[in-house]
Amino acid sequence: MKTIxxxxxxxxxxxxxxxxxxxxxxxFKTWYLYSVSVDLGETNYYYGEDVSRMTIYEDLSFYATDxxxxxxxxxxxxxxxxxxxxxxxxxxxxxxxILGGSSSYVLELVYExxxxxxxxxxxxxxxxxxxxxxxxxxxxxxTLSAPTHTLNEISIFPNPTSDIIHIQNISQPIxxxxxxxxxxxxIKTYTxxxxxINISEVPSGMYFLVLEIDGATTVKRIVRE
Numbered sequence: 001m002k003t004i005x006x007x008x009x010x011x012x013x014x015x016x017x018x019x020x021x022x023x024x025x026x027x028f029k030t031w032y033l034y035s036v037s038v039d040l041g042e043t044n045y046y047y048g049e050d051v052s053r054m055t056i057y058e059d060l061s062f063y064a065t066d067x068x069x070x071x072x073x074x075x076x077x078x079x080x081x082x083x084x085x086x087x088x089x090x091x092x093x094x095x096x097x098i099l100g101g102s103s104s105y106v107l108e109l110v111y112e113x114x115x116x117x118x119x120x121x122x123x124x125x126x127x128x129x130x131x132x133x134x135x136x137x138x139x140x141x142x143t144l145s146a147p148t149h150t151l152n153e154i155s156i157f158p159n160p161t162s163d164i165i166h167i168q169n170i171s172q173p174i175x176x177x178x179x180x181x182x183x184x185x186x187i188k189t190y191t192x193x194x195x196x197i198n199i200s201e202v203p204s205g206m207y208f209l210v211l212e213i214d215g216a217t218t219v220k221r222i223v224r225e
Contacts, residue, residue, distance in 0.1 A: 022086035023077055024121040030055040031126050031138035037195045047143040052106045067102040071095040084118025085158055120157050160223035163200035176212040199224055
């Protein structure tokens, strides 16, 4: 009986060790709010020394300041449906308006969202998407002045992707997006794009995405998984 019990404990331990996490370790740092994008709406940008910020630790606890608020709590990894490379959900948090500044609450939707938050992380950029098309963008350094954008600054993520491509650093809608095969054939066109494109209907492979704004164009290479 004792041998069986020890075997069960060992198997349980090995199972726990084998369970992998989709969370990117680049997540664990301090992030400064940079933008809030709404599908079919404009993107608001945030900058200056007092911008809202959030530090996420390796145990998925966090500490944030948001105007007059101090917020602390815990995330956990989630396997629920989401738009992102991995999912987080809020376990608990508490807040207190004890700092100077406005009592408005920029990050409220992130903390009070009761479903899976879709997350995407790069070395210097992180996004959290709650409702479809509602994206909070963060940077690893404070943006000190209002951003100015050119087509060269437009970025797309995730890449590769199986469905949704998010478009970052755009200050106005994209007039036309055209998806080309590697041999130059037009695969699909999209008009009046705000911050994302759905390519789930396109076969797996590599493509060129041409974005047009006010007659200017930029080209991005993308991979459909």
